[in-house]
Amino acid sequence: PSTVRLLSSSQVITSVVNVVKELTENSLDAEATSVDVKLENYGLDRIEVRDNGSGIRAEDTPVMGVRHFTSKISSHQDLESLQTYGFRGEALGSICAVAEVTVTTKTKEDDFSTQYTLDLTGNIVSQKPSHLGQGTTVSVQRLFKNLPVRRQFYSNTKKCKEELKRVQDVLTAFAIVKPELRVTLYHNKVMLWQKSKMADHRSALVATLGPNVVSHLQPFHHRHEDPEIILDGFLPKPGADFTLTSSSSADKAFIYVNDRPVQQKEITKLVRQHLGALQAEEARGRFPTFVLRVSVSAAAVDVNLTPDKTQVLLHHKEALLTAVEDLLVSLYGAQTS
Numbered sequence: 001p002s003t004v005r006l007l008s009s010s011q012v013i014t015s016v017v018n019v020v021k022e023l024t025e026n027s028l029d030a031e032a033t034s035v036d037v038k039l040e041n042y043g044l045d046r047i048e049v050r051d052n053g054s055g056i057r058a059e060d061t062p063v064m065g066v067r068h069f070t071s072k073i074s075s076h077q078d079l080e081s082l083q084t085y086g087f088r089g090e091a092l093g094s095i096c097a098v099a100e101v102t103v104t105t106k107t108k109e110d111d112f113s114t115q116y117t118l119d120l121t122g123n124i125v126s127q128k129p130s131h132l133g134q135g136t137t138v139s140v141q142r143l144f145k146n147l148p149v150r151r152q153f154y155s156n157t158k159k160c161k162e163e164l165k166r167v168q169d170v171l172t173a174f175a176i177v178k179p180e181l182r183v184t185l186y187h188n189k190v191m192l193w194q195k196s197k198m199a200d201h202r203s204a205l206v207a208t209l210g211p212n213v214v215s216h217l218q219p220f221h222h223r224h225e226d227p228e229i230i231l232d233g234f235l236p237k238p239g240a241d242f243t244l245t246s247s248s249s250a251d252k253a254f255i256y257v258n259d260r261p262v263q264q265k266e267i268t269k270l271v272r273q274h275l276g277a278l279q280a281e282e283a284r285g286r287f288p289t290f291v292l293r294v295s296v297s298a299a300a301v302d303v304n305l306t307p308d309k310t311q312v313l314l315h316h317k318e319a320l321l322t323a324v325e326d327l328l329v330s331l332y333g334a335q336t337s
């Protein structure tokens with residue numbers, strides 16, 4: 001059974017980035033407005049995510065690390081109206097199987113915080129009073145200590161640095177879609193990146209991508225009927241040289257479905273096509289930066305697709321692509337080629 005646990009956990013928890021993403025999602029689900037991420041030795045020695053969210057209720061702490069425990073949905077019905085990033089109760093338990101985990105938490109009702117040490121199966125082995133304020137701090141030490149092959153991946157400094165960049169990208173994606181969120185990222189006690197609380201999406205974008213990139217982007221709002229799909233965000237201004245808004249990283253397409261960052265290759269491709277960015281620019285590795293938020297009824301989304309939840313299945317994929325196409329035509333005109 002412990003081998004099975006290790007195998008299934010290692011599918012959910014594949015990397016440092018993945019741990020940071022799951023823990024940050026938990027913080028956002030707990031309505032945190034502040035999230036501090038601290039890594040030591042690229043996250044291998046320690047990953048700590050601290051939030052000022054709701055905290056974990058005393059009755060939930062004994063089971064929080066137990067696989068498939070979730071406080072977020074209670075019936076199949078809830079999946080149809082999902083408002084949270086998490087719903088499977090898999091992250092914390094899976095992390096416990098591949099690292100040493102402590103959780104320190106305090107709710108509004110608690111007089112003081114408590115630090116819980118969890119074992120490989122996610123059960124509490126010890127607890128002691130602590131001094132933190134309201135919210136939750138999860139500390140993950142010695143990630144993949146029992147998976148030498150995966151740990152081996154991190155013996156390459158270049159890969160570690162790329163991974164650190166990806167952690168920043170994940171936090172950036174949340175920072176863009178949650179203007180009110182304050183986020184920091186530290187590595188070995190040095191602050192690498194931060195984003196303060198912002199009043200609106202545009203300011204959040206300036207804070208994350210910089211004023212230069214944003215000056216070449218324009219906001220849009222587009223509504224598709226039946227099924228209702230709302231698209232909004234920021235795309236390059238018509239005629240603007242999109243290479244000014246691009247970076248060498250191909251991953252500057254920030255796409256969200258109901259505020260969940262997702263990969264949607266077809267959408268990215270459509271946008272690039274309409275900007276005439278496919279052939280020449282692809283070769284040069286330059287792509288337009290854009291932000292596209294898709295809002296659909298929760299019932300139209302099936303997030304239960306890949307363990308990392310970055311691929312979402314939409315029940316109205318064709319309608320979505322039509323809506324995006326309509327939007328692009330309205331902004332840039334019909335395609336000539």
Ligand code: ADP
Pocket residue numbers: 022026027029030051053054055056060064065069070071072085086087088089090091092093135136
């Ligand atoms: P899920 O997010 O799918 O519910 P997780 O394994 O990520 O599952 O977390 C298990 C449970 O632990 C959550 O349902 C929640 O009750 C609690 N939890 C974990 N992290 C936090 C946090 N930062 N703030 C509040 N509650 C948390």
Ligand code: MG
Pocket residue numbers: 022025026085086087089091092
């Ligand atoms: Mg979760």
